[in-house]
Every structure is written in C-alpha cells, then in structure tokens.
Amino acid sequence: MGRKIIDSHGHLGDILYGKNITFKQNVRKRDHHNYLEQLEANNMLMPEEFENLDPLVFSESALNEEQARNHTATLQNLQTSMDENKITGIWILPVLPHVGFEEVLAASKLDPRITPFTCIDFDLGKAASKKIVQDAEKGAAGLKIHPILQRKKLLSSEVAEALKAWEETGKPVICHTYSFCYFHPEESYRNAPENGSNPDFLELVSRFPNINFVGAHCGGTFDYDQLWEGADMKNLYVDTSFQPSSVVKEFLKRFGERRVLFGTDWPWGQEAAPIRIVEEACGGDKELEARVFYKNAEELLKNRT
Template sequence: MSLRTMTNKSQLAREFAETGKLSSVSMIDMHTHMGAFYGTYLPEAKLETMIRTMERENIEWIISAPHSALFDPVGGNSEIREAMKRHPDKIYGYYVVNPHYDHDLERDLAEFDGVEGYVGFKLLPDYHKYPLTGEKFRKIYEFANERGLLLLSHTWGHSAYNPPQMIAELARTYKNIQFLLGHSAPGETDYAIQLAKSQPNVYLELCDTGRLNGMVRKMVREASSEKVLFGTDFPWYDPHYMLGSVLFSGIGDEDIRNIIHDNAVRLLGNSLKYRALKGNGTQ
C-alpha cells in the first residue's frame, strides 16, 4: 500500500512506514521473557541478543520474567536479578511466584526492597493450575499493596484459574496494586475493557490480543489510551509486530505515545517511589 492511499493520519505511523523504525518515541515493553523455553526454538531468547534488538528498534527498556522463573522460581528469579545488574538502564524485573514451590519466599520478600530493578510480580495461574484468588497468593498481594507495586498476571477468558472476574475482585480489595491484565483475557476481552474503564488500578495489556483487527482502537475508544499498556511476549514475537498493531490501528499520536511509552513511565515511577518510601521506613 502506498503512503498516498494510507487512511491512517498518524505521523508516527508515517515515520515508521518511511524509515522502518520509530525514532522519535521510544518503546517500553511491559511483558517480556528471556532465556530458552523447552520444546521451542526462540532465536532471540538470549539476553544479549534481546539487548541488540532493543537497540535496533528503539526499545528504551523492558520489564521481564525469565522463562526459567515461570516454572523454577529459585533459579529464574536469580536470572532476572543478574540481568538487572548487567543492564540497569534497560531491564526491570518481575518477581515470579509459583505457588507449588516451597522455596525461600520469606527471605526473598525480606530482600525485595534491596534489589535494584524489581517493580512487581508475575503470576501464571493457568500454567500452575492454581487460582488467582487462592490463599497462597495472599502474602504477595499484601506485600505488593503496601508498596504500590505492579502485578502482571496471565489472564484468559472463561478460565478456572485467572478469568478477569478474579482480577476485578482482587483490584477492589487491594487498591494500591496496579493490576496488568496479561493478554487482556482473550474470550472475555469486552469484560476486561469495561473493568479497566471502571477500576482505576486495572490496565489492559496488548500481548497477543492487540494483534486482532480493531482491538487496539476499541480499547482506546472504550477505556481510553491511558489504560492500555504495550506488551509483546518478546522474544516470542518481535516487538515491531505489536508496534505495527498500534501504529496502524487508526488512533491518534497522543494515544500511541500513551500506549507505547508514557503510561509505562508513569506506572514505573509510582512503583519505584512507593518502594523507596517503604525502604526508608517513611510510608
């Protein structure tokens, strides 16, 4: 399609179409992983390869939960701590909780505030076959609520373990946690959109679902661009793939900036502020 026939009026979309890169606004990816994943070949899964892609595509920073942590929180959470040490200006981390592991959670929570780069938690209830509202997560929610942290949870419509209705219940109870709906609950995304619209501490996240025709525009129209976050599942998808879904969705440039950059900056800033206050004993 030629630029003359493009109906999208976005100058950012035009910049990308003409240059193959968005240089004027950096991206921030709120949903990433790193490292090998069993049974699958991911050519960009190594940390240094991901860093090169970030530099090439103008990704300012990412928040990540290593693949290893999704199933082995002992080794995996060590991996994200090492990555944050090596690239403190590019990588922030989610602490991953597997409710079936009897590991050093008490110790890790005691040390959490001293780990530079942690901004919240990552949960995968569908994978672990344990519900979001289960008692084993209570300590995590109370801890995160005290600090105003982010909580990215895998969500899926009509799931027994992480439907958006469970997020609604938790968000009303733990008002200081910023809940990120990983994948925005495919199958019940309409409910997720209305939840993000009505609940101040709930956000939609674009990973996978944002590629569906008209979805980004619908989220912005109904919940506003301030409630939509850029996430890609990188290295499963190249971030430019999801960027295209945003740039060519028909929304305005201010909305695009909110989604790919500004919302993340605001949320991360609030999370780090709460952590600093808690660490200094002033909250």
C-alpha cells in the same frame, strides 16, 4: 534521538522447561512451517487464506512455534530484537518455577534497558511473601503472576497472602489473563490452563484496590471483552500483546488513554507487529502513541495507588 518505546511484557530464559539458556550465545530458532508469523505479518488479523484452515491445525502450528520461540529467550537475542525494532526499554517478567528474580536481575546488570520484575516462589510456603518484598528492595520494579504455568489459582490463599505483603511496596502486579495451553496433551501436567480465568482476575483486582494490576494480553484473543467489566476499576491496566488494532482501540476507548501499555510478550510475540498495531490504533495521534509506547509504563512504575 528517536522516539521512546518501553515494552511492558518480555521474558528471558526457558519458562517452560527450565533449561539454562538466558546467557547462551548464538541460539537460533528451529525452522519449521508455522502460521503465527503469517498472523503477525497481517497485524494479528486472520489472513483470507486461513478461512478454510482447520482450527486444530492452526493451534498445533502455533503451539509448536511458541515452544520454539521459548527456547530462543536469550539475552543476546533480546538485545538484537530491541536494537532492530528500536525498543528503548523492556520489563522482563520471570516465571517460576523455572526463571526467577535473580536471573533477570543479573541480565539487567548487563543491559540497563532491562527493568527486572519478580515472581512468587510458592515452594517457599510462608516465606514466599518475605522473599518478594526483599526482591522489591533489591530492585524488582513489579511482580509477575502466571497462574497457568505456576499452577496456582489467582484466588488462592497463597496468592492473597503474597499480595498482602506486596501491597506495601506500592509496585504493580502483572497477571497472565485468559485460558491457554502451553503444552501438548502428553505434557499437560506442566500447566493448568483453567487458572487463567478472566473473571478470577477481575475479582482479584477488586479485592486489592491499592495495588495496580496489568491484565496481560487484554484478556486474550477471544475473551478480551470479559475485561471490559473492569473498565471502571482505576487500578486495572492492560497490555497490547497479541491484539489487533481494533481491540487496542476499544480498550483505549473503554479504559482511557492512560491505562493501556505497549507490550509484546517477547519472544512469544515478535516486537515488530505490536509496534505497527499501536501506530494503527492511535491513528496518527503522536501524543496518544507516546502515552501507549512509554508514558503510561513510566507513570505506572512511579505511581502508588
């Protein structure tokens, strides 16, 4: 039996536009030139040939590629990627209003490697809190909040009310961190990039010390150092998605080996590069690798703060 790897950050379904794709067969990504694959091939470090590349050109290319990957988020494609990269388990994070708990729960019934999470349905108003607690009772292992795509500030009263109810479940919360635009300017109304505030996320973590939070992407490509202020918050964890080994190493140093989780953000991130990056960050320490690859994830789902 090979090593165990739990991906703590994955998605199914069209979280951008809500097209019905999760259970479709033989869905392939459209071919087009993109720089993101080159970045991943270089373990999330900018290749030398990118030195003179216009940042706007790179951003446009990356956005096009991410949207293309979003449209491939089918169960069949997820299973193929997990098989190829020997991923033994994955947390699937729904993002409303387009993908909800019931959809990822159904997928988990078809593949036991999937651990379903739930998401706050703000359209339910006061009933949103009751719904996520019911989801937890039905098998949701955690809660996902995406302030940008859900267009809701982390410090809003709606989020606070939901978390007051969720706190009783003892289950973790995964939040997107850092500001990022998921759409071209003509569709900017579909998201609220400013809601991905790292300072707001840290404030939320401090307001709910009895909830374990995971800061997705370690605070982002350029703003990860903002999360260092949370190093002493024992209820704050991070995942490794889209970070190079140097940043993963720094979080292991500052947060400790028990608060860093392996994550890829599949299909937005491919699963091969993050595996190489964690191996490099751990420097051959197999026990540390085991902690990041699966032990921390397993313990987080078992632990209550």
